[in-house]
Amino acid sequence: MKYLIVTDIHGDANSCKFICDEFKKGNFDKMLLLGDVLYHGPRNDLPSGYNPKECIKLLNNLADKIIWIKGNCDAEVDEMVLKFKVNDKLDLVLNNLNVHLEHGHHLDEYTGTPDLVLYGHTHIPECKLHNKTLYFNPGSISIPKENSSKNYGILEEKNIAIYDINNSIIDSFSF
Numbered sequence: 433m434k435y436l437i438v439t440d441i442h443g444d445a446n447s448c449k450f451i452c453d454e455f456k457k458g459n460f461d462k463m464l465l466l467g468d469v470l471y472h473g474p475r476n477d478l479p480s481g482y483n484p485k486e487c488i489k490l491l492n493n494l495a496d497k498i499i500w501i502k503g504n505c506d507a508e509v510d511e512m513v514l515k516f517k518v519n520d521k522l523d524l525v526l527n528n529l530n531v532h533l534e535h536g537h538h539l540d541e542y543t544g545t546p547d548l549v550l551y552g553h554t555h556i557p558e559c560k561l562h563n564k565t566l567y568f569n570p571g572s573i574s575i576p577k578e579n580s581s582k583n584y585g586i587l588e589e590k591n592i593a594i595y596d597i598n599n600s601i602i603d604s605f606s607f
Contacts, residue, residue, distance in 0.1 A: 437585030439466035439552025444574035446481030452490045466552040467503020467535035479574045503535040559603040
């Protein structure tokens, strides 16, 4: 199966539209949405395309295709307007890989040993192998930090990669 991995949209309708369009064009099976969907958060500047209501419409059109992990900026009211289930954390088998999904603000508390950990929160892309577990953060699609670009990820078969919004590969790993 083919998964689009995105995190930290923070209400940026332009970035949300881009990612929803990529999802449709790319024939993805599911979108793994790793938190911080609608609100920009008190530590972040307002994204240039800030329009949470438009993000709601765009994402709700794909509701049956989204697996959502709650981020530190996601609120109870977000759960009322988004038509897909929220999960605090989730362990799944994707493409025969044991995968742990979480937003990342409590990642230091995680003690499991899956093949792959998908997370966000830092807005900094990372694809790093540690003790036989790959830690994968695509970075933020709307508010990148530390001179990174706006990014997203793709998991297909046994390959995972970070892409920028020009669809250039930033980093990748094969299991």
